Amino acid sequence: MYRVIVVDDDVAVLEFLEKLIPWQEIGFELTGAFTNAFDAIDHCGTAIPDLIVTDIGMPEMDGLELIRKLRSEAQATQFVILSCHDEFHYAQQAVKLGVQDYILKETLSVESIMGIAEQTKSKIDDSLRHRHEMEKLTDQAQKSKAVRKEKWFRNLMLNPVTEDGSMMEQLREYGLNPNLGHYIPVLWRIHSFNAAINRYEKEDIVKFIVENAAEELLCEEPDVVFFSYSAQEFCLIYAFKKDLASNPYDKLVRVSRMLQQAFSKYLKLEFSAIVGETAANGAEIRRQLPDLLSNADQFFYFDEPKIVRSKEIPPITNQEDLFMHYFEYSERLNRLLLEENRNVEQVVDSFIQFIKSRRFQPSNVKQMVWKLALDMQLKLIFSQEYAKEKAQQSIERMLNVNEIRNWLLQFMKEAVLRAEQISKKSKKTEIVDAQKYVMLHLDRKITLEEVADRLHLNPSYFSRLFKKETGENFIEFVTRMKMEKAKALIGESGNTVEKVAWMLGYDNKSYFIKVFKQHFGASPSQFA
Known part of the structure; x- marks a missing residue:
């Protein structure tokens, strides 16, 4: 239902418009009746009506001035003028202001107002349909562009063989000014992906809200372009002109902290970022991107989200076979079940501390934890009932060692409890x-x-x-x-x-x- 207000300093006319016109029958809700323009303007400050019926000859501020005051804020609002004057210059001004109709009060009747209201409603309906169609087309175009942009960037990350000229042309299309001449890529990764899934339920939803938030937050940063890569990672490319007066990393850190804080405050999502080195052309950008993605695995050993330069964090170089230690830790965890030992935290933390001290490859750590859990489920008579696929998926999504620790701790507590329950049931x-x-x-x-x-x-x-x-x-x-x-x-x-x-x-x-x-x-x- 559309909103309508009426404005007239003649109380009799105002009561006629307010009480005798069956507004609801023709699809309108009367939200206000005012004897002066100032009160009408105050009302419009909180709720813009779809139709305003106003007298033209009011003291202090007449109807034409009222329309001028509201036109910038109420661009979609339709106006109908009531007047005692059948003069050309009034009608001429009303036309210039885009007034829907001009009615002489001497011809005013319920039928005339209803007829104009129905015409106005039809016009508003057409305008809304047109607006929705335009918004739909715009949205489709933006989604199409976003999909093409993401596809191009993923191909660049996986197959960095694009010709320099072609790459720079694409960056220009996506909003980066290649004339600035220098670039710094930044790879972002979510700190706790399982926490994000628990909050937003699906990976697609996490990806969607991060993309939209990042694009909106960066709209005032003309030299920074956002590229989505997955639900876990995205990338920024910052373009700048090299000079001695400013340090590009200072601005990049400022923008990064702004994003990091906004994601945490409004989305309740924590991100870490790894800042690359200055590149002078597309080839240098291409060389860095896969390395940044690979180096983001180092976030696995971050206790909290950070923004760091790629050269500041040591790479994970330990090639030791983690599974050489499998039997030892399998026995420790199995003993917790068999002895119904409640001191789970000490054993789990000992394992995690060992992992941290040796900085094993994250993929091997996750595989080890999954195998430890699976071994207890399949081999021990006191194993807990746990959804294997769900557990494996949850472990695979973990992006830092503290997630591993919390999951394994909860898993073992439930396992010990289950072992106790089985023992008590035995005759x-x-x-x-x-x-x-x-x-x-x-x-x-x-x-x-x-x-x-x-x-x-x-x-x-x-x-x-x-x-x-x-x-x-x-x-x-x-x-x-x-x-x-x-x-x-x-x-x-x-x-x-x-x-x-x-x-x-x-x-x-x-x-x-x-x-x-x-x-x-x-x-x-x-x-x-």
């Missing part, structure tokens, strides 16, 4: 204790008599009880646990069959291979 605590004992001593020979003695039970009674409660005899259980562990260890880098046999308490390699074949129907070497 025979002796069986639970026996299973725990086996899992904690897979590195040596375990006999039925040894465990029975530990539980203060007769070996024959213990054997029958174990079979009754679990559906398998005790030796079968021990062998199954050792073989499952053997399969995991054989897949680890640097573990030979002989070494794995020794790690699981088998003195005879041939016997170990025989047992392994019986259990899996294949030799250990096929799992290496």
